[in-house]
Amino acid sequence: MPHMPQSTRLGRHVVIEDGVSIGEHVVIGHHSVILQGTQIRDHVTIGSNCVVGIQPAANERMRKDSDAERNLVIEAGTKIGNLVSLYAGSTIGETVFIGDHASIRENVQIEEASVIGRAAIIELNTTIGKNCTVQTQAYVTGDTTLEDNVFIGPCVSMSNDKYMGAQAYSLKGPIIKQGAKIGNNASLLPGITIGSHAIVGAGAVVTKDIGANTIVAGVPAKKIDA
Amino acid sequence: MPHMPQSTRLGRHVVIEDGVSIGEHVVIGHHSVILQGTQIRDHVTIGSNCVVGIQPAANERMRKDSDAERNLVIEAGTKIGNLVSLYAGSTIGETVFIGDHASIRENVQIEEASVIGRAAIIELNTTIGKNCTVQTQAYVTGDTTLEDNVFIGPCVSMSNDKYMGAQAYSLKGPIIKQGAKIGNNASLLPGITIGSHAIVGAGAVVTKDIGANTIVAGVPAKKIDA
Amino acid sequence: MPHMPQSTRLGRHVVIEDGVSIGEHVVIGHHSVILQGTQIRDHVTIGSNCVVGIQPAANERMRKDSDAERNLVIEAGTKIGNLVSLYAGSTIGETVFIGDHASIRENVQIEEASVIGRAAIIELNTTIGKNCTVQTQAYVTGDTTLEDNVFIGPCVSMSNDKYMGAQAYSLKGPIIKQGAKIGNNASLLPGITIGSHAIVGAGAVVTKDIGANTIVAGVPAKKIDA
Structure with a gap:
């Protein structure tokens, strides 16, 4: 020792x-x-x-990090x-x-006072700002950015591979701007941006960028009034 | 020892x-x-x-239990x-x-003969009755009540925080009455009641109370005929 | 030793x-x-x-395997x-x-060069072919078949019990044919077949069989053009 x-x-x-x-x-x-x-x-x-x-570690079919x-x-x-x-x-x-x-x-870089919930998983090359909350069982995929004060609800799912392993593709996770909130069990697609203080409803499937201060819900997610 | x-x-x-x-x-x-x-x-x-x-345990941003x-x-x-x-x-x-x-x-109080599945998570202040089944990877949030003989399918998600950390709010999980069944990967919002022997379809997003013996499905969940 | x-x-x-x-x-x-x-x-x-x-192991309410x-x-x-x-x-x-x-x-039988992701769960009596990828937190239920080169996205959920414990029923998981791809957080119902090289969108809820080379999305999942 x-x-x-x-x-x-x-x-x-x-x-x-x-x-x-x-x-x-x-x-x-x-x-x-x-x-x-x-x-x-x-x-x-x-x-x-x-x-x-x-x-x-990896097997021969997996990405290695230099x-x-x-x-x-x-x-x-x-x-x-x-x-x-x-x-x-x-x-x-x-x-x-x-x-x-x-x-x-x-x-992965996690900044001060953030909370990573029970059984949550943070994949490689991801940055999480200050005072973020990533709740229980949430999945933050690789190559993702969470700015400060972001809230990720329980069981939220993200992906970073548009072609699901089928094509050479630069992997890109979501970019979630400061203060945005993602409801429980929502799904975020690769490379989308969620604007600052936007709110994504529970169970929504977000297929394109969401502007700042916008509220969306549904499958696919559409803008709703607060 | x-x-x-x-x-x-x-x-x-x-x-x-x-x-x-x-x-x-x-x-x-x-x-x-x-x-x-x-x-x-x-x-x-x-x-x-x-x-x-x-x-x-907790950090300074998290709820403590006295x-x-x-x-x-x-x-x-x-x-x-x-x-x-x-x-x-x-x-x-x-x-x-x-x-x-x-x-x-x-x-948490779990009553006799209930089954809590592999990688399932039961948060604080929750009561689970007799003969319940909480399947694999299901998430039972804090402040939730499951009466007897409830079935929670795999990967079901619940939340108890209507404002996602934004406001002071009395946290309240779902109330699931006896014999109700929740399909896999369904999402339940804070504070809703699922009536006795109700059935929630797989992948449904339940945003309001569901009456007894009712079957719902979809996003948001709506009543359907059996 | x-x-x-x-x-x-x-x-x-x-x-x-x-x-x-x-x-x-x-x-x-x-x-x-x-x-x-x-x-x-x-x-x-x-x-x-x-x-x-x-x-x-099991308690008296659970299936035992002989x-x-x-x-x-x-x-x-x-x-x-x-x-x-x-x-x-x-x-x-x-x-x-x-x-x-x-x-x-x-x-469970898993064939060569397949990848089972972090916190993924593979239930009993399941067969996984060669070169499959089961991503992080995915749930592969019991009695499921994945042929070769199948891609299961993160947080995908499956079920094998049509009556959620209510009836005697022969449990049957999905059959996923070779090269099919399932998007993140999709839900698959019991006993359905996903055809070869079919694609299921993120967050979709698949309630019936999907033909080969078909693309589906939504709740319930419907055919879309690529």
Whole structure:
């Protein structure tokens, strides 16, 4: 095990690989695994049975990421639940909350005070601003941008592959502008932009760009009056 | 470790914190973590890599629950899968089945013989009656009531926050009356009531109350003939 | 622990039960649990905190499977993520990739080079052909057939129980013919057939059979021009 401050509180059977750095007053639950090179700042809490700092893997049919050798950084004051998986090459900002069973891939940036819900999944190359809420079981696809104060309801689904694997295509997730809110179980198609403070109704299927301050609902989603 | 009956069968590297009580003929799989104060009754089975009896946590933007200091109680004959997370302050009734990867929050009451599917999530302050089925990946939001014999299909989504974090609002999940059935991937909005023995079609988006014995489908959901 | 080749690389606190067979150059991450009778072929990689080779369990209200005593077989070159659960009685083919948090039940056959996404769930008695992609959080219900080269988008939902537990009924999942593509968050009803190279739009609810080379979208799904 690497050097740890006296203020560290470790559960039982915790595995900490070489090259991990740990700040002051860090708490790590039972059976959690902290993989090589992970950087954990002050006052971070990690639950039990987590796997943190995973190196990307793939089979021959999957996209590989060239620069994933960077470390995972978990900034000060962030709380991570139980049974969570986090990849190398991402930065989790200060005072973020990550729920149980959540998974965050490589090359993701999450800014301060955002909340990632239970079993939510954030795919690679995605940026999440400050004070965002991504609720339970929501799926944020790769190559997505969430600006500040965005709300993603439970079970929201996104995609980034217009041709579903059939054509060479530059993958592009949605761009969701500041303060926009997406209702539960809505579906967003690849590459669309949701304008600032727009609202997407529960279960809507959004097939084109939505302007700022607009409210849409239905399949396909159409503008409605508030 | 606390005192355990001779009939207990423990896997390897199980962690049992102080103040846990364990009945007769309990089986706990490898690497599972039983946190402080959990009460496990007779003939309960828990799989591997579970985390059981979790104390609620939050960051400063999230709701905190004042009375979560009560214990988790798992009643006799209940079976819990692998990689499951269960919170303190909830009671799981007799002969309940909880699938792998499921998560159950604090202040939840689940009555006897109900089935919670694989990767299903039950949020806080929710009551689930007898003989209910909550299928795989379904999301039961906070402050929800399921009466007896309710069927929630796979991937059903619910919400309890009408203003998606924008306004102070008393959170309120759906009320689902006895014997109602919700089809797969349907979406339920906050505070609606689904009448007894009503049926909601797959993929429907339910935006208002549904009467007893009614069948609805579509987006938004409308009454149809059987 | 059973005999292992010298080429095996084991993480810390790995549990390997009796009757497990392990090929050459196998890698198993920290805290993973390999249950009785599992057969792991050459060059297989398994992440951390997995549970592999689970025997089916049920309460008195659930379907039991009579012939689940067969072993789990993981064929050569397959990669399995972290926090994954795999059941006994299934065969995972060569060079398959299984993402973190995924779960695969008993009596499932997955053929070579297919990809099962992060947190995807494959229920019992299901067959998945070669070169299929089942994306993140997709739900493949029991008794389903996916032919070769099928694409299942993220968060797709399927069901196999027409009467939602209300009647005795032979459970039947969808049949998805070769090369068909299902868009994200679409819902498929029990027993329908999706023709070869058909395309189902995101968020569609498919209530009847879809012919080969057909494109459908909407709720309920209707034919559209490309």
